Amino acid sequence: MSYEELARMVLKGDRRSIARAITLIENNHPKTQQMMSQLYRHGGNAHIIGVTGPGGCGKSTLVGKLVKEFRHKNKTVGVIAVDPSSPFTGGAFLGDRIRMQELSADEGVFIRSMATRNNLGGLARATKDAVCVLDASGKDVIIVETVGAGQSEVDIIKVAHTILVVLAPGLGDEIQAIKAGIMEIGDIFVVNKADRENADRAVIDIRTMLEMNSGKQEWKPVVVKTIAIEGKGVSQLVEKIEEHRKYLEKGAFASKRREQVETEFFEVLRQKIEESFLNDLKKKREFDKILEKILAREVDPYTAAENVIAKKLKNNKD
């Protein structure tokens, strides 16, 4: 199937084509970019929800219940669940679906597991593109689940409009979360496993922390208690999610989108510029010559870099 045909089928919501398109993205297939340029203009309609937090706090269970709640409201839902690849073997065990299996026969739901493939920089890009595929396919809500473990995970989740930070009582998660820098990015905080002791304590701790951080932002992050395995608190959580969406639609949406698009555009531009200059240099073996001149101190790195740029720009004009 050609990428145009694939893109066309994705727009029609064909499930197999959606799956295929995400594989192209994951494999960084040469045709990915052309496919994405067909899909991009059809995106922008979905509400994208990021779910992050430490492993084992109940994210996947909660995502399963959130999907059910959105389905009750007649919304179609896409889920992307990201799990780490082993740094040693490159393999991955992707088990998030275990908690979502009752959804897999529902035509209004599409779930995809993605491994990090030890390429966290590239992963943020791949996740964005996969979200774009689901968006273009017409899903109303897209949920991205990732383990909150560091800066790169934060980058991944930033594709979202509404970010849920999930914690569980008694695991010292709060401290972990601060370390990973995920406290700052949460729009809604979820204390899951509220059937356990110390859930109220955790809620108070988080509130205190949020108050210390609270600047002049208009949206005050909220804290919600859930028992995901029993589905308790989930409808309240969805209410908060919709409240946040309404808040965004009143104006913050536009500025948030603009910020995200700016970041994305600069990232891509930088990457393209880098590729285009480096490919040229390496093709012509000029690279070694320049390095030798710098080594011999005939020229400094700054001047050398400027010369390379000037030369390329001149060549392009000719």
Added chain:
Amino acid sequence: MNQERKIRVLIAKPGLDSHDRGAKIVARALRDAGMEVIYTGLRQTPEQIVETALQEDVDVIGLSILSGAHTTLFPRIMELIKEKGLNDVLVFAGGIIPEEDVPEMKKIGIKEIFGPGTPTETLVKYVKENVKKKI
């Protein structure tokens, strides 16, 4: 950026078996061999298994069964696989499948059957040698 392909495998447990030690051992072995293994837990219906394979765009499905329900569940799974056009997916099975059922299982499209106690290296080698990489 370089193109990166990975073998994606779904390990699925149809039927009413009450434990999944075997399936998990297989899943782990394939992961340790560098594959991406999607595991979905116990008691999956044929519809759930095939829909998951489709959404996850896997290259391989490994079915694990102990209960003896393979004679009804496996034909249904293979039927759905054909219906959804997942024709180049490699399907193998493991668990307890009596010798006399093997020819029938192979006839419906299950490419290989591994009895209990098959060394995981055998499985890994089999998957690597028989998978059809699509992209």
